[in-house]
Amino acid sequence: MKYRQIYSTNKNGARRSRRWLQTISNLLFPLRCQSCGLLIESIKNGLICESCFSKLVFLTKPQCPVCGLMFLKTGGDGHRCAGCRGKAPFFSKARSVMRYSKEVGTLIHKFKFGGDLSVLATFAKWAEKKFSQDGDRPDYIIPVPLHPDRIKERGFNQALLLAKIFFPTEKYKIKHILKRTENTTPQTKLDGEKRRKNLKNCFMVSSGIDVKGKVLYLVDDVYTTGTTVNECAKVLLQAGASRVEVFTLAMVVKENEI
Ligand SMILES: [Zn+2]
Ligand SMILES: [Zn+2]
Numbered sequence: 040m041k042y043r044q045i046y047s048t049n050k051n052g053a054r055r056s057r058r059w060l061q062t063i064s065n066l067l068f069p070l071r072c073q074s075c076g077l078l079i080e081s082i083k084n085g086l087i088c089e090s091c092f093s094k095l096v097f098l099t100k101p102q103c104p105v106c107g108l109m110f111l112k113t114g115g116d117g118h119r120c121a122g123c124r125g126k127a128p129f130f131s132k133a134r135s136v137m138r139y140s141k142e143v144g145t146l147i148h149k150f151k152f153g154g155d156l157s158v159l160a161t162f163a164k165w166a167e168k169k170f171s172q173d174g175d176r177p178d179y180i181i182p183v184p185l186h187p188d189r190i191k192e193r194g195f196n197q198a199l200l201l202a203k204i205f206f207p208t209e210k211y212k213i214k215h216i217l218k219r220t221e222n223t224t225p226q227t228k229l230d231g232e233k234r235r236k237n238l239k240n241c242f243m244v245s246s247g248i249d250v251k252g253k254v255l256y257l258v259d260d261v262y263t264t265g266t267t268v269n270e271c272a273k274v275l276l277q278a279g280a281s282r283v284e285v286f287t288l289a290m291v292v293k294e295n296e297i
Pocket of ligand 1: 072075088091
């Protein structure tokens, strides 16, 4: 009992000093929303203001069991969306933390093109425990690779940093199994068939790690049409993987799809 009392006093004390430190730090370095720049008081949702946070759409059930598209109008879990019914992808399942929006896009842009790694703490908050209990646990976690020239330019691979925050307790499973052999035109500048052609034969499994019979998780920042992760999944299945699942931060969803 005595121990518990002392312990809880210490804990409260620590909490109080943390709050003080936070207050002092807020006075010295006022916190601003990483999306709109407004001053914010609380970081319970990450560095984002209440208004921007309220616009985020987290993807939950009911959703397409394959690509993870969330059904708002039709309801009913378990049925595939029209896109996945038309042509089944190579990956077994894709899940995103949230729908792509202006607010998420601003943070992703700061991260990828501005090298602002402070947004990772906000992403970690949003992705917290989202994928850690999801489905079969992987043998390996694979970040979608960038071409070495692009890494040199940017200084980091955003997919690798996201893999670490999506699966914090399984970081040791992260392996660079895929290589990008060509420095392709960014997918965002292309559409439809051109996206697929642009990526044809641009990924290969690097030698050294056997993926035969393995469950693999692929990680990327944005799921737009799924072309990039599908191309990666194809190469991994051809190398003998038993299944490939995809995890991204944001999924681009057209207005009429949700
Ligand atoms: Zn804001
Ligand atoms: Zn689908």
